[in-house]
Amino acid sequence: MSQTNHIEKLATAIEAMDMAGISTLVKDALAAGLTPAEVLSKGLSEGMRRVGVKFNAGEVYMPEVLVACDVYFAGLNIVRPLLATNDETIIGTMVLGNIHGDIHTVGKQVAMPVFEANGIRVIDLGENLNDNVFVEAIKKHKPQLVGLGTYMTSTFMHTAETVRVITEAGLRDQVKIICGGPAVDAEAARRMGADDAADDAWEAVEKIKKLLGRA
Numbered sequence: 525m526s527q528t529n530h531i532e533k534l535a536t537a538i539e540a541m542d543m544a545g546i547s548t549l550v551k552d553a554l555a556a557g558l559t560p561a562e563v564l565s566k567g568l569s570e571g572m573r574r575v576g577v578k579f580n581a582g583e584v585y586m587p588e589v590l591v592a593c594d595v596y597f598a599g600l601n602i603v604r605p606l607l608a609t610n611d612e613t614i615i616g617t618m619v620l621g622n623i624h625g626d627i628h629t630v631g632k633q634v635a636m637p638v639f640e641a642n643g644i645r646v647i648d649l650g651e652n653l654n655d656n657v658f659v660e661a662i663k664k665h666k667p668q669l670v671g672l673g674t675y676m677t678s679t680f681m682h683t684a685e686t687v688r689v690i691t692e693a694g695l696r697d698q699v700k701i702i703c704g705g706p707a708v709d710a711e712a713a714r715r716m717g718a719d720d721a722a723d724d725a726w727e728a729v730e731k732i733k734k735l736l737g738r739a
Contacts, residue, residue: 530552530556530558530567531562535566535574536571538571539571539592550599550603560607561607561613564600565613568596568641572641575592579726590630596637614643616668617668618647618669619669619671620635620636621648621649621653621657622672623653625678627651628651629651631675635673635725638725638726647665647667651673658670666698668699669735670690674707674708675705675707679707683716687718700720700735700736702718702732703721703722704722705723709721719735720735
């Protein structure tokens with residue numbers, strides 16, 4: 525089987541939500557000579573891209589997206605230890621968490637594999653976070669990006685306070701801040717001091733690439 529066929533099988537497995545087969549397909553692709561980066565960027569990531577296209581077209585729904593995410597992570601867990609820390613597929617690091625008052629998890633579960641599939645290393649900070657958690661995470665991980673997750677308008681409005689705390693810690697110039705979730709509005713986010721906002725993960729990827737100068 526050619527390397528091209530292995531890549532297509534990986535992408536199709538994500539699209540088809542093939543949890544039972546993904547581990548074998550990843551190992552077969554590596555055994556066939558594909559690099560871990562190629563398995564991730566050309567195979568697994570392509571599958572997530574296809575899922576995103578279908579989701580935006582209304583051809584699949586959130587439950588299917590979540591299963592596809594699980595399949596993606598099952599494949600990623602095999603190749604991640606094999607990736608070089610300076611791998612060319614990585615365009616930036618993001619610390620991601622839900623701002624104070626928001627306990628929802630589904631949004632992050634969808635966003636993380638989409639971001640990782642597009643070369644964004646994600647550090648999940650959790651939910652319902654005190655603003656100082658973001659400050660400490662920036663100091664510790666030195667990310668280029670801070671992702672503020674929010675499901676509700678009331679918690680989205682806390683963005684201004686989170687940005688203020690990051691700014692007072694002297695860290696605002698070190699990071700780009702993007703809000704995400706169904707309640708966000710890009711113009712409002714910018715008024716509150718963030719750099720941008722997106723209401724779905726695939727739109728967020730394009731905005732993040734622009735923020736990083738990688739569009």
